[in-house]
Amino acid sequence: MSAAVSVQSLTKQYKDVCAVDNVSFEVETGHCFGLLGPNGAGKTTTIEIMEGIISASSGEVLYKGQQVDRQISQQIGIQFQHTALQDFLTVKETLNLFASFYQNTLEQSQLIELCDLGDFLNRDNRLLSGGQRQRLLLALALINDPKIIFLDEPTTGLDPHARRNFWQLIKNIKAQNKTIILTTHYMDEAEQLCDDIVIMDKGRIIESGTPHQLLTKHFEDVFIYLPLKQVEEKLINEQGWQVLADRIEIKSQNVEQTLALLMKHQVSLDGLHVKSANLDDLFLKLTGHSLQA
Amino acid sequence: MNFKRFFAVFKARSIEFFRDRSSLGWNLFFPVLLLIGFSFIFSGDGRSAYKIGLLETQGQAQNKAQQALKEIRFIDFINYTDLSLAKEKLSRHSLDLLVDFEGQRYWVNDESSNSYLVEKIFLGEQLGQELGQQSNFTRLKSSGRGIRYVDWVLPGILGMNMMFSCLFGVGYVIVRYRKNSVLKRLKATPLTAFEFVSAQLLSRLFIVMFMSTVVYSGCNLFFDFFMLGSYFDLILIGVLGAFCLISLGLLVASRSKSEELIGGLLNLTSWPMMMLSGVWFSLEGAPQALKNLADLLPLTHLVAGARAVITEGATLTDISYHVNALLLMSALFLTLGSFLFSWNAER
Numbered sequence: 001m002s003a004a005v006s007v008q009s010l011t012k013q014y015k016d017v018c019a020v021d022n023v024s025f026e027v028e029t030g031h032c033f034g035l036l037g038p039n040g041a042g043k044t045t046t047i048e049i050m051e052g053i054i055s056a057s058s059g060e061v062l063y064k065g066q067q068v069d070r071q072i073s074q075q076i077g078i079q080f081q082h083t084a085l086q087d088f089l090t091v092k093e094t095l096n097l098f099a100s101f102y103q104n105t106l107e108q109s110q111l112i113e114l115c116d117l118g119d120f121l122n123r124d125n126r127l128l129s130g131g132q133r134q135r136l137l138l139a140l141a142l143i144n145d146p147k148i149i150f151l152d153e154p155t156t157g158l159d160p161h162a163r164r165n166f167w168q169l170i171k172n173i174k175a176q177n178k179t180i181i182l183t184t185h186y187m188d189e190a191e192q193l194c195d196d197i198v199i200m201d202k203g204r205i206i207e208s209g210t211p212h213q214l215l216t217k218h219f220e221d222v223f224i225y226l227p228l229k230q231v232e233e234k235l236i237n238e239q240g241w242q243v244l245a246d247r248i249e250i251k252s253q254n255v256e257q258t259l260a261l262l263m264k265h266q267v268s269l270d271g272l273h274v275k276s277a278n279l280d281d282l283f284l285k286l287t288g289h290s291l292q293a
Numbered sequence: 294m295n296f297k298r299f300f301a302v303f304k305a306r307s308i309e310f311f312r313d314r315s316s317l318g319w320n321l322f323f324p325v326l327l328l329i330g331f332s333f334i335f336s337g338d339g340r341s342a343y344k345i346g347l348l349e350t351q352g353q354a355q356n357k358a359q360q361a362l363k364e365i366r367f368i369d370f371i372n373y374t375d376l377s378l379a380k381e382k383l384s385r386h387s388l389d390l391l392v393d394f395e396g397q398r399y400w401v402n403d404e405s406s407n408s409y410l411v412e413k414i415f416l417g418e419q420l421g422q423e424l425g426q427q428s429n430f431t432r433l434k435s436s437g438r439g440i441r442y443v444d445w446v447l448p449g450i451l452g453m454n455m456m457f458s459c460l461f462g463v464g465y466v467i468v469r470y471r472k473n474s475v476l477k478r479l480k481a482t483p484l485t486a487f488e489f490v491s492a493q494l495l496s497r498l499f500i501v502m503f504m505s506t507v508v509y510s511g512c513n514l515f516f517d518f519f520m521l522g523s524y525f526d527l528i529l530i531g532v533l534g535a536f537c538l539i540s541l542g543l544l545v546a547s548r549s550k551s552e553e554l555i556g557g558l559l560n561l562t563s564w565p566m567m568m569l570s571g572v573w574f575s576l577e578g579a580p581q582a583l584k585n586l587a588d589l590l591p592l593t594h595l596v597a598g599a600r601a602v603i604t605e606g607a608t609l610t611d612i613s614y615h616v617n618a619l620l621l622m623s624a625l626f627l628t629l630g631s632f633l634f635s636w637n638a639e640r
Contacts, residue, residue, distance in 0.1 A: 053481060053637070071483075078481040084473035086305055088312035093305070100301035101482040140478075 003064075004029040004148055004179040005050060010059035012045050012203075019045040021203040022059070027148075027196070032170070032180040034194035036187070036279065042203040043183040044081055047150050050181070051078050063148070074103060077146035079137045081153045081183075085125040091136055092121045095143065102144035115139040115169060131162030138169060148179045155189060167192050187279035197279070201287050211279060218285055219277035221251040224258055227271045235265055294491075298484050302492035303499075310462075310500050324454040324508045331450070332443040332516060342367045343411045346379045348393040358422050359394050365418065368411070383408075390415060440604055444519035447512075448599035449572035451505050452534065456566055456592050458501050459538035460559050463493060464546035468555040471637060480636040490634060494539050501535045502528070521606030527599055530612065533619040534595025540626035541591060547633040566592035571600070594618045 003026035012020040020042045027033040035043045049056045052068050061068050063075075085094055095117075099105045112118055115135045120128060128136065134154060141149055151170070155163040163186075170193055174180055184190055190197055191211055198208040207214055225247050235241075239261075242249045252258040255274060262269065311317060347359070347370055363370055371388070373379035382388045383402050389411040391400040399415065402408040470476045479489060506528075512518070520527075545562055549555045569576065569583065570592035576584055587593045598615035601607035609616060 051481060053477060073481060073483045078478075080474060080478060080481070082474055083478045084475050085478075086309060086475060088309045089305060093308070097301050097305045098482065100297050101484050103483075 003027060003062075004031075005181070006062040006065070007046070007050060008060050008062070010046065010049060010061070011057045012042075012049060012054070013057040018203050020049070020056075023200070023203075023205055024059075025198050025205065025208060027179060027181055029179055030177045031195040032174050032182060032193050034190040034197040035181070035183040035200060036185065036190050036197055036283070037183075037200035038185055040202075041200040043200055044152055046200070047152055047181060047183055051076065051150055053078075074144060075146055075148065077141035077144060077149040079134075079141040079149075079151045079154055081156065083137060085133070085136070087124075087126055089125055090122050091117055091125065091128070094125060094136065095139060098140050098143050104145060105143055106145040111139050111142060114142065114172065116165075130158055131165065134158060134162070134166060135169070138166075142173065146178070148181065149173065151180060151182045153183055153185070155184070155186065163189070187283070190279055199279075199283060199286065201283075206286050207282070214282055215277055215279070218282050220253050221277070222253075222255055223275045223277070224250040224252055224255065225273040225275070226250070226262075226267070226269070230268045230270065232265070232267075235267070294488060295483075295485075299488045299492050302479075302484065302489055303496045306466075306493060306496040307499060310496075320454070320458055320504050321508060324450055325512060327450045327454075328443065328447065328512050328516070331446055332441075343389045343407055343414075344369045344371060344387070345411060345415070346371050346373050346382060346388040346391040348373050348376055348379055348391060349395070356394060358419060361422055362392075362415065362418055365414065368414075440519050443516055445600070445604065446573065447509075447516075447518055448603055449570075449596050451509060451531075452570070452592055452596040452599060453567060453572045454508070455501050455505055455531070455535050455595070456538050456563060458504065459497060459535055460542040460545070460563055462500070463497050463539050463542035464555055464559050465552070467493065467543070467546040468549050468552055471550050471635075472552060474637070477637045486634055486636065487631070490543060490631060494536070494543065497539050497542075498532065498535050501539075502532060505531060505535075518603070520603055522602035522608070526607075526609050526612075527602045529609065530595065530598040530602060530616065530619075533616060533623070534591060534598070537591040537595070537619045537623040537626065540623045540630060544626045544630035544633070547630050548635050550637075566590045569593065571596050588618070591619060591622050594622075 005027040007023060007025050007027075010020055010023045011018070023042070023046060035046060037043050045054070048054045050061050052072055063072060086097070089097065095108060095111065099108070106114075112121065115138050117132075117135060117139055120132050123132075125133075125136075138151070138154065141151070154170075155166050158166060167189065170180065170182075174193070180193075182190075182193060194211060196208070196210055197214070199206050199214075209217070225244075228243060228246050228248055231241075231248055236243065236248060239250070242251075250258060259269070345362075345368055349372055373382075373391070376393075379388065379391050380400060383391045383400055386402065386405055386407075389402070389405060389407040392415065393399065399412070401412050467476070470479075476489075509518075541562065542559070545558050546555055549558065565586075566572075569587040570590050571587070572592070576587055579587075594615035598607075598612040598619075601612050601615075605611075
């Protein structure tokens with residue numbers, strides 16, 4: 001399968017900062033591709049170069065093996081991280097404005113249904129809530145029925161309920177075999193949505209692969225947590241378990257064996273919690289600092 | 294150039310303006326307020342151009358010369374008994390001349406041009422009284438309808454309002470769009486910079502001409518403005534002037550991303566025009582260097598052209614200098630503006 005987008009040795013140098021440093025990756029057709037990293041990692045710069053919004057200092061971006069030109073804007077959809085909408089226009093007027101820019105557009109009724117805009121179609125852009133605004137911006141990104149969609153931190157600033165609704169919208173779009181390129185610093189978002197991920201830090205790629213591959217590669221253990229008061233100190237010291245405030249953390253490669261050991265020492269399993277390593281743990285392991293920082 | 298895209302942006306921008314009630318209200322209210330203000334300040338025979346202080350002691354009878362002086366129109370006479378107070382008023386330009394008939398003396402303020410003129414009037418009146426002669430000149434009245442100050446100042450006020458609307462309405466809006474990434478979002482669509490800029494330009498041109506027509510027509514009902522030339526010529530010079538000023542606004546806003554900076558740049562552009570373009574007073578008799586500088590400002594040509602059409606009945610041929618100057622400046626500003634235009638200023 002040929003790559004929908006291929007990024008080759010991309011570098012963006014500003015006066016005193018190298019925002020993107022020799023970055024290469026490929027995005028497969030129909031996949032949801034995640035660019036992960038903390039604020040300032042170079043995610044937005046990378047995808048804005050891919051979108052043709054800013055120019056690279058060196059390197060190239062190929063769409064289906066072809067160089068990017070002005071025509072690419074007819075085929076891609078973009079949702080920027082920070083975008084104001086024109087004041088005093090209603091949602092419907094904004095959709096009409098953007099629809100007029102493209103040769104081929106999605107049926108407005110289909111778009112309204114897909115992005116759930118029906119309830120506030122005649123509302124002034126200035127009066128939209130955060131979630132409604134993001135849904136309208138997503139609709140604008142989809143208005144030309146693009147094959148490739150760029151979403152730059154689409155759920156930043158949304159409440160948990162609005163985020164989950166938005167994830168469902170993205171899953172619906174993905175089900176239409178569209179290629180999605182997503183940047184986020186929420187690991188749960190990447191785990192929910194992405195088929196492939198690239199983790200960036202300080203302008204460089206520090207790891208790439210599917211979320212499952214990366215977690216299996218870097219973590220053999222699962223984490224078992226138990227309230228501290230239920231485990232004798234002697235046992236903790238013998239086993240070298242870590243004490244975290246009011247609970248202990250047990251790293252285990254075999255949960256069954258660990259549970260058998262606990263039962264053998266008649267440790268109560270009340271309040272036991274088992275957790276697999278997640279992408280946040282992976283990022284912490286790779287960089288030594290948390291992704292949310 | 295794709296007209297569908299151009300018209301969509303034109304329509305969206307025009308809707309934005311007309312729905313922004315505060316901006317719309319201000320654009321209508323400001324010129325009307327100025328015109329009404331000026332018509333009240335400078336209309337009627339009650340307008341006094343100069344002020345003369347008369348020093349008098351209590352019970353003093355007015356002599357013939359004093360009575361004759363007081364009959365001169367357009368001069369206010371204010372009586373003073375305290376000489377030092379009156380002299381202070383004179384030195385602070387509250388009075389133009391101070392006369393003591395009893396002591397046969399008067400005071401002038403050497404720093405004031407008004408004081409100089411009033412002195413000449415006063416001396417002329419005294420001389421006439423003494424000689425008792427009639428002048429050899431025959432006094433005639435100008436015939437026809439006279440031009441009031443409000444007629445003269447009308448093109449200036451409308452022009453100034455157009456200037457602010459063109460410069461700030463385009464310059465400020467584009468910088469705001471650039472700052473909050475509206476431009477960046479538009480750049481990500483197939484819309485070209487040329488389509489966007491021309492839609493902004495023509496939308497503002499439509500708005501400015503519409504608002505100016507509404508203000509002119511509305512005020513004309515009350516003021517019955519003087520108009521010797523053709524309305525077609527007036528509209529044409531208005532369109533050319535507005536086009537040129539919008540192009541200047543686009544040029545000023547072509548790169549900036551800071552609202553503070555663009556505010557300063559637009560003020561820097563508009564203030565010289567407000568002072569030197571003949572909005573409030575004629576530059577007739579001003580130093581040549583100042584006139585040359587004024588000639589480089591688009592508002593000068595807009596106001597001078599419109600004023601010539603209104604007050605002199607000038608045709609387009611008569612004002613071809615102003616028409617050509619506006620065309621030339623528009624071409625220059627647009628070329629530079631499109632060359633320098635940036636959707637989003639990179640860091």
